[in-house]
Amino acid sequence: MKKVSIIDVARQAGVSVSTVSLVLRQKGKISDATIEKVQAAIAALGYVHNVAAANLRANTSNLIGLILRDFSDSFSIKVMASVVQELEKQGYMVFLGQPLDDHAHLERCLLSFKQQGVAGVIYLASDTRRTQLPEQIRQCPLPLVVVSQSLMEENCNLVMRDNRQAASLATRYLIERGHRSIAYIGGHEDNVIRQQRLLGFRSTLAQNGMVFREESTPACSDDTYAASIATRHLLEKNNTITALLCHSPDAMIGCITGIHQVGRTVGKDVFLTQQVALVGFEDMLHVNLTSPSFTYVSSASxxxxxxxxxxxIRKLKEPELQTQRITLSGQLIARESA
Incomplete structure (x- = not known):
């Protein structure tokens, strides 16, 4: 069976080959009527546009390399899904790489991208203890956008979360509801996200005439057991605490156990001294299915x-575009826990 060509489509539609090419590439000023004729011819003949070949001829590419280091990180997974969906709307496809480290595997990943002819790279940073990029990413010759959960000390195109704003928003909400003894649970001491949130926490307390106490911000491993132990010890030492900011979803789950272990319950009523309000920073499905449902500041993933x-896409279309740093603020979702 003869392969249908662009010439066949042009003949069927009664237009020139160049017009068909413009329609396929979505370029030029083509009337809606002409576009409909070309698309009808394509459908009738079963023509399949070879995008890779067209890109090769035009020295362009519709492939975007996406590097995701940690598939267990819910924020990165949600960002990846949103990136893929948005790029597909704009006619781009994603070439996914998952290097196991910042050295040889990352080097091979970037080499593979180059061999596949990707036009640009999106790097989803997942190391919450570093504020700098791996050297291989820093030296990437392709147009690059970095997505980070925290502020990075890099001069690059960056999309990041505003952790300080998130903690400030959550703290202000609790203060407005009458809480005067608030603590922060979880995260390692050297976790950059934790450090940034504590800045927002501290500044909001000060703005409202309240004292920040280091002993009310215990660090711990990012798992439910460690968070439950930290919560229990904290509440045993200070039973006036009525609200907790939870570093992670695991910390939120652990906090519930710790609260119950000291004979208290989770709830929003500050006047019932046995209740402890909880506020988190993630909009994860398994958190939203708990009872009570958790109040949280969305991650804006x-x-x-x-x-x-x-x-x-803007960087590909405008190579001289100045470096952009986009900071996104979360939204507080008030539910039953606070």
């Missing part, structure tokens, strides 16, 4: 993905 996709 979907918007982060849309912004990253939009930024890499």
């Amino acid at each position: 979907e918007e982060t993905g849309r912004q990253a996709a939009g930024l890499i």
